[in-house]
Amino acid sequence: MAKVKVQRAREFMNLFRNYTIFIDGQKVGTIGNGQLIQLETSPGQHKISAKIDWCSSQEITFATEENVSKTFTVGGFKNAGFLFVAFVSTMVLHFLLNYFFGLNI
Known part of the structure; x- marks a missing residue:
């Protein structure tokens, strides 16, 4: 059997959600989050x-051979962490300006 490894990077944005992996539509x-799984498949396309x-x-599309493993990496939007921090910072700044200075922006 051929082996397929799927590795997932650690992500804050999708921390509690799992990816479903499909091979040939199945x-x-x-x-x-942060896991590595190994799957077995028949040699071929x-x-x-x-x-x-x-x-x-x-x-x-990939090809596998007997006793050879292929590795794939799955992950979300690579800049999601930066966008999350920017969004939270903007919301905090808006609250502070509104609450302390009465600026309704």
């Missing part, structure tokens, strides 16, 4: 994709 497993809630990745 659900083969789920992966949590396959398609892999991932889905989290309503968002999904594109299908990637």
